[in-house]
Amino acid sequence: MEMRKSLLPIVMLLMTAGAAQAGGLVTKHASSVQLNVDAARTQATRIGSSFSISGSNIDTTDGSTAGTVSAGTITSGVYNPGTIAATQDTAGAAFSFAQSYNQADAVPTSAATVGTIPNFGSVTSYTAGTKDTLAGTVTSAGILTVTAGGAGTSATGQFVSEITVID
Numbered sequence: 001m002e003m004r005k006s007l008l009p010i011v012m013l014l015m016t017a018g019a020a021q022a023g024g025l026v027t028k029h030a031s032s033v034q035l036n037v038d039a040a041r042t043q044a045t046r047i048g049s050s051f052s053i054s055g056s057n058i059d060t061t062d063g064s065t066a067g068t069v070s071a072g073t074i075t076s077g078v079y080n081p082g083t084i085a086a087t088q089d090t091a092g093a094a095f096s097f098a099q100s101y102n103q104a105d106a107v108p109t110s111a112a113t114v115g116t117i118p119n120f121g122s123v124t125s126y127t128a129g130t131k132d133t134l135a136g137t138v139t140s141a142g143i144l145t146v147t148a149g150g151a152g153t154s155a156t157g158q159f160v161s162e163i164t165v166i167d
Contacts, residue, residue: 077107
C-alpha cells in the first residue's frame with residue numbers, strides 16, 4: 001500500500017506536466033480605414049462600320065457595272081458603301097432585297113486632350129467625386145470611425161482579429 005501512496009503524487013505530477021507544456025494562445029488585432037475619391041473620367045468606344053446586303057431573284061448594280069454588290073470607299077477609317085440598285089431577275093416573280101449600313105465614328109487624327117470628349121458613338125463620362133465630409137480614423141485602441149462623403153466617394157473600415165492556438 002505504501003508503494004501506491006508514493007506513486008500517486010508522481011502520477012499526478014505527470015498528468016499536469018502535459019497541460020503546463022501545452023503552449024498557449026497568440027492573438028493579433030489590426031484596424032484600418034481606406035478612403036477613396038474618384039477622379040473625373042470619360043470612357044469612349046469608337047463604333048466601326050457595318051454593311052450588309054442580301055436578296056433573292058434580283059440583280060445588283062452600282063450604276064455602272066451589273067452584278068456589283070458595292071463600289072464603296074474608305075475615307076479616314078469610315079466606310080462609304082456607295083449606292084446599290086437592285087432589279088428583278090424575272091418580271092412578276094417574287095423577290096426580296098435588304099440592305100443596311102451603320103456609319104463608323106471617324107478615326108481621330110491626334111491624341112485626346114485632357115478635358116475634351118471625343119465624338120464617338122459610345123461615350124460615358126463621370127464627374128469627379130466630392131470629398132465633403134469624407135473621413136476615417138483609427139484610434140490607438142483600434143476603434144474605427146468612418147464618415148460618409150459626397151458623390152463619387154467610398155470609405156471602408158476593417159477590424160481583423162486572429163487567434164492562433166499553439167500545441
